Amino acid sequence: MSVSRFIAAAILATALILPHADAGEVAFSERRSGSTFMAPETQAMQSNDTANPGMLGVLDGATLWGKTIGAAEKSCASCHNDASTSMSGVAARYPAFDDTLKRPVDLEQRVNLCRVDHQRAPPLAYESRELLALTALIGRQSRGLPIAGGTDPRLTPFVDKGRATFMRRQGQLNLACTNCHDDNWYKRLAGSAITQAHPTGYPLYRLEWQGLGSLQRRLRNCMVGMRAQPYDADAPEMVELELYLMSRARGMPIETPAVRP
Amino acid sequence: MAALINVPATAKRGDVIEIKTLMSHIMETGFRHTVTGAAIPRDIITDFSCRYNGVEVFRAELFPAFSANPFITFFTVATESGVFEFRWSGDNGFYEAVTANIVVT
Amino acid sequence: MSHRQSSRRQFIGHASALGVVALISARPARATPAAMKTAINDVVKGAPVRAGRVKLDIPPLVENGNTVPLTVSVDSPMTAEQHVVSIHIFNEKNPQPNVGNFYLGPRAGRAQVATRMRLADTQTITAIAKLSDGSFWSATTDVIVTLAACTEEAY
Numbered sequence: 001m002s003v004s005r006f007i008a009a010a011i012l013a014t015a016l017i018l019p020h021a022d023a024g025e026v027a028f029s030e031r032r033s034g035s036t037f038m039a040p041e042t043q044a045m046q047s048n049d050t051a052n053p054g055m056l057g058v059l060d061g062a063t064l065w066g067k068t069i070g071a072a073e074k075s076c077a078s079c080h081n082d083a084s085t086s087m088s089g090v091a092a093r094y095p096a097f098d099d100t101l102k103r104p105v106d107l108e109q110r111v112n113l114c115r116v117d118h119q120r121a122p123p124l125a126y127e128s129r130e131l132l133a134l135t136a137l138i139g140r141q142s143r144g145l146p147i148a149g150g151t152d153p154r155l156t157p158f159v160d161k162g163r164a165t166f167m168r169r170q171g172q173l174n175l176a177c178t179n180c181h182d183d184n185w186y187k188r189l190a191g192s193a194i195t196q197a198h199p200t201g202y203p204l205y206r207l208e209w210q211g212l213g214s215l216q217r218r219l220r221n222c223m224v225g226m227r228a229q230p231y232d233a234d235a236p237e238m239v240e241l242e243l244y245l246m247s248r249a250r251g252m253p254i255e256t257p258a259v260r261p
Numbered sequence: 262m263a264a265l266i267n268v269p270a271t272a273k274r275g276d277v278i279e280i281k282t283l284m285s286h287i288m289e290t291g292f293r294h295t296v297t298g299a300a301i302p303r304d305i306i307t308d309f310s311c312r313y314n315g316v317e318v319f320r321a322e323l324f325p326a327f328s329a330n331p332f333i334t335f336f337t338v339a340t341e342s343g344v345f346e347f348r349w350s351g352d353n354g355f356y357e358a359v360t361a362n363i364v365v366t
Numbered sequence: 367m368s369h370r371q372s373s374r375r376q377f378i379g380h381a382s383a384l385g386v387v388a389l390i391s392a393r394p395a396r397a398t399p400a401a402m403k404t405a406i407n408d409v410v411k412g413a414p415v416r417a418g419r420v421k422l423d424i425p426p427l428v429e430n431g432n433t434v435p436l437t438v439s440v441d442s443p444m445t446a447e448q449h450v451v452s453i454h455i456f457n458e459k460n461p462q463p464n465v466g467n468f469y470l471g472p473r474a475g476r477a478q479v480a481t482r483m484r485l486a487d488t489q490t491i492t493a494i495a496k497l498s499d500g501s502f503w504s505a506t507t508d509v510i511v512t513l514a515a516c517t518e519e520a521y
Binding site: 277278290292313316318319320321322323324325326327328329331332333334335336337338340 | 432433434457460461462464465466467468469470471473474475476477478479480481482483484485
């Protein structure tokens with residue numbers, strides 16, 4: 001595999017390092033979900049609940065939702081009752097502004113804040129089966145609803161910071177996110193469609209991962225591809241990037257749990 | 262461990278029905294290594310079966326080339342109302358069983 | 367393909383020059399067309415395998431080799447007298463030649479199974495069906511596995 005990874009990096013470098021006039025963000029009328037770039041077989045895998053392996057995470061999440069944990073001896077359901085009603089539309093507006101922290105928190109952080117503050121339980125590790133299951137369950141309740149990321153005016157400065165990170169060249173290949181996802185989204189990188197960086201279906205089941213993963217995991221994959229040092233899981237830059245991406249995809253329907261190659 | 266089963270709730274006697282099954286499992290091949298070079302031992306589901314009112318109507322043997330979270334679909338003739346029982350077993354004592362009901366008219 | 371093979375040969379050449387041959391021999395043995403033949407013979411036990419009656423549906427160009435959907439169907443009336451006993455799927459370049467064995471019977475009603483498999487590389491896939499009269503039938507398809515970009519392995 002190392003040879004093929006090298007070839008991929010070489011293609012990435014030669015295709016994109018050449019200065020391209022910055023075209024700016026992808027036009028509103030041209031926005032497309034990553035699912036529209038997929039092969040029909042992969043689209044079918046996503047759209048059929050029995051065939052979608054991400055639904056296994058949703059099922060796990062439903063079990064965890066009702067499980068009493070922590071010193072407070074509460075389950076998620078103790079406060080939020082039935083997730084199918086209480087969580088409808090919630091994932092569509094995350095990352096959301098936290099009044100106490102005075103900054104945006106993503107859905108993973110919100111679940112952990114709930115655990116620590118209300119359930120008196122230890123936080124779950126990023127990318128753990130439990131955290132992915134709970135966020136998949138919550139995300140599933142917004143499927144089909146329009147993304148409403150970054151609409152809270154208190155989020156505006158954080159959206160702007162996220163956009164600045166997206167536009168900034170970084171890493172050994174000296175690439176910005178925008179060089180691929182705005183300037184070259186209609187092209188392919190090795191065998192993969194580049195796509196437009198609209199996070200419509202997280203957490204999603206990536207065939208490459210053979211499991212569910214968060215938007216942060218996907219962002220770290222991109223950064224590794226750019227030969228940049230990925231941000232830590234709880235870095236504010238990560239949440240700002242997530243927030244910018246969700247505001248960029250505003251109005252597009254949630255697909256959680258999506259399937260991607 | 263979660264499993265997703267799709268069996269029609271009702272069918273007419275003699276109908277050929279499609280059954281879809283998706284089982285949560287990593288299906289570690291036994292051919293991979295950690296970054297430090299240590300071999301990751303095989304951990305897969307090796308056997309799957311479907312019983313219809315106690316009688317086996319379908320069985321499969323799985324190898325490491327099966328994708329993670331094994332997905333298997335097959336067909337059977339709806340003969341009578343009753344229970345489908347699905348069983349998965351494999352390495353490290355893995356065993357899961359799930360049932361689904363059908364009403365045949 | 368030829369690119370990758372020649373690069374690998376060059377790498378092996380450099381590696382042996384550096385005296386790290388052990389690194390190469392530590393690679394798991396890969397299935398080969400010959401290994402696939404042996405695996406097929408374990409099932410058919412010398413009986414002739416005829417092309418036909420079996421349909422193998424698999425995308426010719428797959429997006430990720432970890433999860434490749436495939437459907438095998440066999441032209442059979444599926445009666446007590448004439449039915450498919452089993453369906454076997456083989457590959458020639460994964461570490462092992464076997465993918466799965468599926469045991470049906472007249473109660474199946476339709477001789478069709480679908481699943482998802484791993485493909486380590488571009489290769490040929492073969493499906494073989496055993497019929498109740500003892501005959502074996504097969505279908506073979508070539509699949510191209512494309513290269514994923516920007517994965518998390520940094521090497």
